[in-house]
Amino acid sequence: MASLFKSLSEDMEKIAQVVEEGTKIIFGTSTLNEDTSGQSADAGAFYNGDEDGFYEDGEEMQSPLMGMADSVISDIMSSQSIGPQTAMENIQAFSAAITWGEPFIRYLLAFHMVVIVTAYVLMRKDIYLRMGFMIFLGLIIRMAEQLNQLGNRRWRDFATQNYFDKNGIFMGIMICAPLLIICFIMLVSLIREAKNLLVDVKKMKIQAKENAKKKKADKRKKKD
Structure with a gap:
C-alpha cells in the first residue's frame, strides 16, 4: 500500500511539473530550470518536465498544454463573426x-445591354436567327474558364484591379449569369411558340375534319 501511495505521489508531482511548465510556456516566461545544487541549467537546454532531464540544443520542446491552447484559440477564432x-x-x-x-x-454593362436588345429584337424574327444567337451566347459561357484565365493574366491592360480570381466568382456573376438568363428567356419564348404552333396545327386538323364532313354531307344531299 505504501508503494502505491508513493507511485501516486510521484505521478502527481510529474503532472504538476508539466502543468507548471505549460503555464510558463503560454505566458511567455522562461523555461530554464535550476538544478537541486542551486546552479542554473545550461542556456541551450530546456527542462522537459520529466525525470529524464533537459532537452539538448536544437531539440523541439513540446508540452501537452500547447496543443490545448492551440485548440482553444482555434475555437475562439472560428466562433468570431468574420466576413459577411x-x-x-x-x-x-x-x-x-x-x-x-x-x-x-462600363463596357461590360454596355455589352449586356446590347445583348438584351438584340435578344428582344430576334424574338420577333426567324427561329434560325434566334437559335444562332443562343449558340453564340452558349459558346461565350462555355469559354468562361478560358476567358477567366486570360483576364487573370492580362487584367492590367484593361482594368484597375484583378477581378478574375481562380474561383471565377466575377466571371460567373457578371458575365455568365446574365447570358444564361437571356438564353433561358429565349428558350422559354421558343417553347411557348412551339406550343402555340402545336395548338394551331391541332385546330387546323380539327377544322379540316369538320370541312371534310360538311363536304360529304353536301354530296349526300345533292344525291338525294
Missing part, C-alpha cells in the same frame, strides 16, 4: 469590391 454572413451582406460586399466607374465595367 447573410445573402444581402454578401451582395453588398461584392458590390463594394467593384469599381463601377472604370471603363471595363
Whole structure:
C-alpha cells in the first residue's frame, strides 16, 4: 500500500511539473530550470518536465498544454463573426469590391445591354436567327474558364484591379449569369411558340375534319 501511495505521489508531482511548465510556456516566461545544487541549467537546454532531464540544443520542446491552447484559440477564432454572413451582406460586399466607374465595367454593362436588345429584337424574327444567337451566347459561357484565365493574366491592360480570381466568382456573376438568363428567356419564348404552333396545327386538323364532313354531307344531299 505504501508503494502505491508513493507511485501516486510521484505521478502527481510529474503532472504538476508539466502543468507548471505549460503555464510558463503560454505566458511567455522562461523555461530554464535550476538544478537541486542551486546552479542554473545550461542556456541551450530546456527542462522537459520529466525525470529524464533537459532537452539538448536544437531539440523541439513540446508540452501537452500547447496543443490545448492551440485548440482553444482555434475555437475562439472560428466562433468570431468574420466576413459577411447573410445573402444581402454578401451582395453588398461584392458590390463594394467593384469599381463601377472604370471603363471595363462600363463596357461590360454596355455589352449586356446590347445583348438584351438584340435578344428582344430576334424574338420577333426567324427561329434560325434566334437559335444562332443562343449558340453564340452558349459558346461565350462555355469559354468562361478560358476567358477567366486570360483576364487573370492580362487584367492590367484593361482594368484597375484583378477581378478574375481562380474561383471565377466575377466571371460567373457578371458575365455568365446574365447570358444564361437571356438564353433561358429565349428558350422559354421558343417553347411557348412551339406550343402555340402545336395548338394551331391541332385546330387546323380539327377544322379540316369538320370541312371534310360538311363536304360529304353536301354530296349526300345533292344525291338525294
